[in-house]
Amino acid sequence: LPRAAQRTATNGLKMQLYNDGIDQGASVTAKYIGWGSLERPLTPAFDGTWAGDVGFDPLGISSLIDVRWLREAELKHGRVCMLAATGMLVQDVAKFPGVQSVFGDAKMTALHDAAVKQGAMQQLLVWIGFFELFGFVAIVQMLQGGDRQPGDFGFDPLNLGGDDAAVRRFELAELKHARLAMIGLGGLVHQEILTKQATFEQLANFKSLS
Numbered sequence: 001l002p003r004a005a006q007r008t009a010t011n012g013l014k015m016q017l018y019n020d021g022i023d024q025g026a027s028v029t030a031k032y033i034g035w036g037s038l039e040r041p042l043t044p045a046f047d048g049t050w051a052g053d054v055g056f057d058p059l060g061i062s063s064l065i066d067v068r069w070l071r072e073a074e075l076k077h078g079r080v081c082m083l084a085a086t087g088m089l090v091q092d093v094a095k096f097p098g099v100q101s102v103f104g105d106a107k108m109t110a111l112h113d114a115a116v117k118q119g120a121m122q123q124l125l126v127w128i129g130f131f132e133l134f135g136f137v138a139i140v141q142m143l144q145g146g147d148r149q150p151g152d153f154g155f156d157p158l159n160l161g162g163d164d165a166a167v168r169r170f171e172l173a174e175l176k177h178a179r180l181a182m183i184g185l186g187g188l189v190h191q192e193i194l195t196k197q198a199t200f201e202q203l204a205n206f207k208s209l210s
Helices: 067-090 099-103 108-118 120-143 164-195 199-204
Strands: none
Touching: 067 120, 067 164, 067 199, 099 108, 108 120, 108 164, 164 199
């Protein structure tokens, strides 16, 4: 992803969105999403410089944990969920060569169980754990005062972050897609557990729970 830009505080309603018409920033409260009575938190996470700031923290988590750690976790979980949601949809319409001979027609939770039985999930855990070591080092350096921004691994092979405006826009776009994916993934998984149907199968052949 594009390397993170310097954050700039604002008291206006259109920070980093360039007239897209979506409110965020230092003057926004949770009224934006229907929580009109919720006060805006007075923590570093809501100083008007962070992308996606809509003044929403009803549990006060930002007052307990470093905002950089929170944003790193949000981006990491969101990126995983965006990949997972895409995979859950793609497996309904396409298969990689060799997958069917190993796992058959298993999908979603059944595919997970089959992968555990075959040992594929254990291999995945080892490799993810290996890469997480590098991520952990980057996070520690950031929390100790480095200039790295949360979620920034300097990965931008398509050079999407050509200028500061582009970087800010992509930061917000990623965050909004990540939040949606985290909610959507939960829906996809529970829909499959309850109906025993994959996503497109459910759309084409709706099965009521009643």
